[in-house]
Amino acid sequence: MEDKLNFLQQRxxxxxxxxxxxxxxxxxxxxxxxxxxRLEQFxxxxxxxxxxxxxxxxxxxxxxxxxxxxxxxxxxxxxxxDGRLVYVFAQDFTVSGGSLGxxxxxxxxxxxxxxxxxxxxxxxxxxxxxxxxxxxxxxxDGYGNIFFRNTVNSGVIPQISxxxxxxxxxxxxxxxxxxxxFMVDNTSYMFITGPQVIKAVTGEEVSxxxxxxxxxxxxISGVAHFRARDEQECxxxxxxxxxxxxxxxxNNAPVVPTAEPTLPxxxxxxxxxxxxxxxxxxxxxxxxxxxxxxFFQVHEHFAKNAVVxxxxxxxxxxxxxxxxxxxxxxxxxxxxxxxxxxxVRFCDCFNIPMVTFVxxxxxxxxxxxxxxxxxxxxxxxxxAYSEATVPQVSVILRKAYGGxxxxxxxxxxxxDYAFAWPxxxxxxxxxxxxxxxxxxxxxxxxxxxxxxxKNKVNEYRQKFANPYIAAAxxxxxxxxxxxxxxxxxxxxxxxxxxxxEDRPRKKHGNFPV
Ligand code: HXC
Numbered sequence: 001m002e003d004k005l006n007f008l009q010q011r012x013x014x015x016x017x018x019x020x021x022x023x024x025x026x027x028x029x030x031x032x033x034x035x036x037x038r039l040e041q042f043x044x045x046x047x048x049x050x051x052x053x054x055x056x057x058x059x060x061x062x063x064x065x066x067x068x069x070x071x072x073x074x075x076x077x078x079x080x081x082d083g084r085l086v087y088v089f090a091q092d093f094t095v096s097g098g099s100l101g102x103x104x105x106x107x108x109x110x111x112x113x114x115x116x117x118x119x120x121x122x123x124x125x126x127x128x129x130x131x132x133x134x135x136x137x138x139x140x141d142g143y144g145n146i147f148f149r150n151t152v153n154s155g156v157i158p159q160i161s162x163x164x165x166x167x168x169x170x171x172x173x174x175x176x177x178x179x180x181x182f183m184v185d186n187t188s189y190m191f192i193t194g195p196q197v198i199k200a201v202t203g204e205e206v207s208x209x210x211x212x213x214x215x216x217x218x219x220i221s222g223v224a225h226f227r228a229r230d231e232q233e234c235x236x237x238x239x240x241x242x243x244x245x246x247x248x249x250x251n252n253a254p255v256v257p258t259a260e261p262t263l264p265x266x267x268x269x270x271x272x273x274x275x276x277x278x279x280x281x282x283x284x285x286x287x288x289x290x291x292x293x294x295f296f297q298v299h300e301h302f303a304k305n306a307v308v309x310x311x312x313x314x315x316x317x318x319x320x321x322x323x324x325x326x327x328x329x330x331x332x333x334x335x336x337x338x339x340x341x342x343x344v345r346f347c348d349c350f351n352i353p354m355v356t357f358v359x360x361x362x363x364x365x366x367x368x369x370x371x372x373x374x375x376x377x378x379x380x381x382x383x384a385y386s387e388a389t390v391p392q393v394s395v396i397l398r399k400a401y402g403g404x405x406x407x408x409x410x411x412x413x414x415x416d417y418a419f420a421w422p423x424x425x426x427x428x429x430x431x432x433x434x435x436x437x438x439x440x441x442x443x444x445x446x447x448x449x450x451x452x453x454k455n456k457v458n459e460y461r462q463k464f465a466n467p468y469i470a471a472a473x474x475x476x477x478x479x480x481x482x483x484x485x486x487x488x489x490x491x492x493x494x495x496x497x498x499x500x501e502d503r504p505r506k507k508h509g510n511f512p513v
Pocket of ligand 1: 095096097098099128129130131132133134140143144166168169170171
């Protein structure tokens with residue numbers, strides 16, 4: 001028996017050492033931790049339990065200590081985060097560059113299946129040279145098996161990708177299929193074709209970081225949702241995100257004892273400028289309404305004309321969606337449509353009630369937007385809100401014009417309650433645009449056209465640009481004092497906590513993409 005225990009221990013030690021001291025040092029020199037160090041750092045201390053430790057490709061002789069690729073370049077298992085079960089994989093760059101072969105993929109698929117069966121979030125730490133070239137089509141089959149599970153498990157358990165090294169070629173598509181992607185400055189990058197191929201094909205010269213680094217995917221492409229300065233900060237953000245989420249689609253998110261906002265509600269009356277053309281930061285409004293004034297933004301650096309993220313109201317997780325008048329006057333455009341609709345769908349999958357703060361002059365006009373397909377992108381928001389059955393409350397702060405009024409979850413799309421501040425302007429279009437159409441002749445004929453235009457704008461604003469016409473039809477449930485917003489939201493959400501809504505049975509809808 002002693003021999004067997006020694007054999008076991010030796011074999012395990014080889015696997016625990018991954019690619020060996022030299023490659024581990026290389027990894028550290030690049031500012032990266034090893035797979036096992038990462039798991040130790042982010043899971044609750046001592047909670048990691050490895051699954052498939054001895055998995056190996058090409059088992060010709062299991063009686064020796066010859067293990068060419070310890071762990072097959074990936075560490076898989078489960079552990080807890082703040083006491084809650086999660087399933088994980090961490091690719092081990094020190095073993096064949098973390099490249100993905102048949103058994104590497106099999107290990108990942110095993111924990112994906114376990115995560116789905118046990119209703120626990122699935123977290124993948126990616127640090128890999130992509131498909132293991134020597135294993136050819138078996139690697140590709142491995143990726144296919146992962147993509148399939150990413151899709152089947154979508155909306156069942158939260159799936160999160162953490163990029164902590166290269167993620168190139170088709171390998172980027174597993175992260176792209178998951179709910180949230182985290183990236184780390186300087187050490188992580190994602191692209192379909194790298195700088196050399198791009199140079200050969202199009203002649204463009206670009207560095208890996210500029211092509212697919214954390215800043216690029218957080219600010220420009222929107223592929224990544226979170227950006228961290230280093231691995232430690234990345235894990236901190238990941239933990240924070242998970243604290244707002246349920247473990248699966250049959251559970252609710254954990255309820256956390258309520259803390260009043262630290263920022264005063266009295267400020268709300270003056271936060272939105274009286275001049276409808278002046279911007280402000282809608283985050284200042286959100287923070288005065290939610291528990292502890294804590295708002296955790298998702299996609300913070302992308303499509304800044306919209307704001308989405310998680311907060312708590314009376315201890316309950318809520319998804320917050322808002323227009324951001326500080327950027328592009330809060331207009332909806334292609335990117336913000338993608339940002340909002342994806343977030344709305346996530347909240348709906350996972351039973352997270354939504355609160356929408358509206359201040360939107362319309363969809364962004366422009367040839368670039370039309371050519372880029374603002375019609376089909378904008379349709380995503382309509383679809384996502386209409387499809388959602390979780391509790392939904394909208395609060396109109398100021399402008400709510402035209403199609404964008406509907407898109408930001410008007411009652412007609414499915415908001416359970418809609419409130420408006422007295423400053424709300426709900427109409428088909430803004431006064432300037434409207435009077436150019438309905439009063440054009442009178443203005444042209446007037447002795448003082450500019451004076452007449454101003455009069456007509458004021459008339460229109462008084463007559464149409466207010467919350468009371470919508471409230472008269474019942475589309476606004478109440479016009480509220482801004483300082484009372486939190487109280488109204490708490491009551492509304494509480495009244496909706498057992499909401500149940502059934503829809504016609506179908507295989508799935510045809511979401512506009
Ligand atoms: C096999 C690989 C590998 C791969 C790296 N290695 N990538 N082995 N298959 N795809 C090995 C190297 O041979 C080396 O082994 C070790 O990992 C570390 O690699 P280095 O090149 O020394 O590291 P570094 O200089 O940091 O460069 C990392 C890298 C580079 C940028 C990722 O290795 C690279 O370009 N790799 C190939 C990337 C790629 O084209 N992958 C295929 C993409 S196509 P030793 O033994 O020397 O330490 C794809 C299709 C998926 O993924 C399709 C899915 C649908």
